[in-house]
Amino acid sequence: MRSTLLISLKSPFSGHRLCFPAAAAATKLLLLLLFAHETLASSPPSDYLSFSFPSFGPDNRGNFTFPTTDSRDSQGALQITPDTANDDSFFLNKSGRVLLSRRFRLWKDPSSGNRKRTASFNTTFFINIFKPNGSLIPGEGLSFLISPDDGAPPPGSSGGYLGLTNSTIDGHSSNQIVAVEFDTVKQSYDPDDNHVGLNINSIVSNKTASLSLFGIQLLPPNPANYTVWIDYDGGAGQFIVHMALQGKPKPLTPVLEARLNLSDYVNQDSYFGFAASTGAADYQLNCVLAWNLTVENLDEKGGGNLWKILVGIAAGVVVIALAVGLLLFWHSKERRKKMKRRMAALDPSVLTGTLKSLPGMPKEFEYKDLRRATNGFEEKMKLGQGGFGIVYKGVFADDGTQVAVKKFSREDNMNSQDDFLKELTVINRLRHKHLVSLLGWCHENGVLLLVYDYMPNGSLDQHLYRTGSAVRPLLPWNRRVQVAADVASALHYLHHEYNECVVHRDLKSSNVMLDAAFRGRLGDFGLARVIDIDKTSYAELEAAGVPGTLGYIAPECFHTARATRESDVFAFGALLLELVCGRRPRCSTLPGFNFLVDWVWMLHREGTITEAVDEKLGGDYAADEAFRLLMLGLACSHPVPGERPKAAGIIQILLGTLPPPVVPPFKPGFMWPAAETSGEYEAGGVGLTSMSTLLLNSSLNYSSSTLPWTPRIVSNVGQDDV
Structure with a gap:
């Protein structure tokens, strides 16, 4: 039967996987050039920028901006508003922000007749909202924030403004912020005091949902941590928020879902982070315990210099053609060598000779003795079975010595021999009191057997x-x-x-x-x-x-x-x-x-x-x-x-x-x-x-x-x- 080596390549333009015989690989690659003119400008690279922070402290403090002294990392968490004080009044009327100290390009201007492209992102974080003195009267809320800068929250953004806006600028398009709020105080524009909302340039949410409907209490009687998943599809303009008690899987039903084109509202280069606030009479601790963020990387490279890219592709085709030729030669040579090895291994005398030549090789048992010791490999003597064989208990009649006999049982005899040799070449010289000792081996009548110490107390x-x-x-x-x-x-x-x-x-x-x-x-x-x-x-x-x-x-x-x-x-x-x-x-x-x-x-x-x-x-x-x-x-x-x-x-x-x-x-x-x-x-x-x-x-x-x-x-x- 003729063997054909297949080459599988993923088109850098369409993302589709192309498979064809290696002999024709170089020629087929030229077809990629036909895709380039139509797809190059409209299909930018799809790599992602990814960040993982399972805790917060000195090791990663340099990755964040703390624009005010009221925000910091403490006890392994981001404390968006103060977490310790000698006087409770210090907690009141505070607003804070913590942002990742790098900007992300969230959309690209249209070019070459293409529409504006908006980046997708997803983020997961753990939050804890806690009332330290045991009171259940909270104040005020925490939010996930997309901001045009990494500066401090505006003055007067405590209380119901959640560190996002204030009475002067609320609702202005120049704010260029989008946030997901987790609010614990009911204002006149809120559905209740336990809700999630999507905010655009304002503290008045464009869309809200009561978390009580999902069995979620942001400030429960006993402190609880929650996992929040936020997924944004830049192509579809879909914003989805899921939430559950930490440790629980991501629910099937989101707590909030909305259509949103980020490019219409946020700055082209923006920051991700968190904002929070406390009230004039009541306060809470607003903690972020862990955070993962993945953002699509909108590379500035695109279809501006098509000719250079096409020349690069053509040069690559030549290189690949040479590589394919060498690969075909190597594949044919290795196939012949492998066939020779397999033919030699099928000869029992070759295998037995190999075994006897292994350094430190233990005793060679006779098949008839092992068959007699296991009662003809009787089912009731079976100790266990794995992917490579069955293990039987054996008892030698002359002295009562107990052993464990491993009989290799792969359907493919060639693979059984391979497994047999691999195990032997590893274990034949190992000597340690906490390893099961190899006592010997047997290869007769096409049957491969290894003999080990018997372990009376099983596994x-x-x-x-x-x-x-x-x-x-x-x-x-x-x-x-x-x-x-x-x-x-x-x-x-x-x-x-x-x-x-x-x-x-x-x-x-x-x-x-x-x-x-x-x-x-x-x-x-x-x-x-x-x-x-x-x-x-x-x-x-x-x-x-x-x-x-x-x-x-x-x-x-x-x-x-x-x-x-x-x-x-x-x-x-x-x-x-x-x-x-x-x-x-x-x-x-x-x-x-x-x-x-x-x-x-x-x-x-x-x-x-x-x-x-x-x-x-x-x-x-x-x-x-x-x-x-x-x-x-x-x-x-x-x-x-x-x-x-x-x-x-x-x-x-x-x-x-x-x-x-x-x-x-x-x-x-x-x-x-x-x-x-x-x-x-x-x-x-x-x-x-x-x-x-x-x-x-x-x-x-x-x-x-x-x-x-x-x-x-x-x-x-x-x-x-x-």
Whole structure:
């Protein structure tokens, strides 16, 4: 069968993906020139400017403008109006603003006969409106603001003016402001004292909605944080606001929706931020706890110099034509080499010879002995099953020795041999007391077998969830802490102590075995790979997907398809939370949460993190240890790879020789590409650096439809994996 290499290209003009045979790629690319004249001027670049601030303080203070002394960052939040004072009267009659200290181009003048273009944006932020003395009489409100400058609010903008306008300028088109208000005081023009409104150049809202209709109380009896989502579609002129209690998912129904062409009202270069005020007799604290903002970047480049761009495209076509020719030559050569390797590997003698030549190779077992020990691989001897094989219990009749026998069972015999060799080349020389030991191997009659130490107490997940054919006892607290330390020790050995760096890539509770003393042993190296000492990651070139198990896979792996020490640490964090909470990382029993880590992070933010401890323990646990393990689990689960602690630091934290890591109260948002960080949580190292130091100019439109490959989970899946 003739193999055809396909080239897939995304048109920079139309955004459509074009696929065609590589041999014709260069010719087909010339068709792009036909699109250029009609589309170049009307299709500017669609990159975005993106900012993430999970908390506020000295690390990111320089990113904001505080135009008055009444506004500041304090206690990890933006305090738009004063938050502390010795005298309550100091809180009264205040107005404040905090703005991001950079301008954004929000619209472009029409050129070359095209219509005016307006930028799209979306923002998410957490707010807390709080009455510190316990009174429920508020004053006055908080707003998200688009402003023509980053200066102070106008004089006299306290009270009902919310730091936006005053009695002199209210309603003037020269204000050039658009705001979304969250108002807690009813004025004559308001529907009630608990509403959201869209304001254009005035404190009188163009459109309002009572939040009580959505079950939202801006100033409830017990303090509450809210998440606000604001989405603006510049092309459609659609302004949509959603709101929910923090930790809850984005509702299907918006609290406010309006048609609005921003370019008709705001300055071409404007600022984003917040404004707020207090009243003459009553006051409230107006706090912003976290903020993400993404704004379409309206680049000034366009269709003004079409000829230069066309020449550049033509030059690019020539380069691509040469590259395609080289690619075809390489593809043909590699295909022939791969075919030779596969033909050689199908020869049993070649495989057996390869196995015997591996350095440090353990004992070769006879197939008949293993078959007899497992009662002919009888179903009742089955211990577990994963993506690469079935594990059976074996008992040798002559001395009663118990073993675990892994029988590779991929439908494709060639892939079974590949899996077999990969696991052997990783584990045959590993020696550590908290790794499951390899005793030997067998390759006879086309059957591939590995023989391991038998773990009489099964896998960790069987004790956490009481699953499997034999009901296991619930694992008590002290043993859970010990297992966490055992696995951390094994991970440190793989990452730093073995003469090559090994990434496990499938660390999960079903792959942690318990020996006779209930000590943890890390097993199943079916996905493990060796990293060269001078490299930092392993790329899974032969699998069109992401190796691992959902819930344990680090977010960056969906973008890179690469396994690293940091991705192993992320999986360890999921395992640690699983140990403490007695819940699976991907959990359907927590309303409003799909993943355990998000629920634990919410409890941490509310100061009640130990409520996450497994209820099945009946309160029989050490609270200080639980706090330490939960904080460490969150630190290992940090969305930014460089912010996660290293294995050595993890061991010290578990032993109590280092304090628990400092974890931000709000889970940082994942962005890619991730920025390099220098902070490491190791012995003598510093704590976690803040995600809010990241100012990334990158597109957030990463999804399975825009990645150069489609994410697919490649895993030893199964609740009873061994």
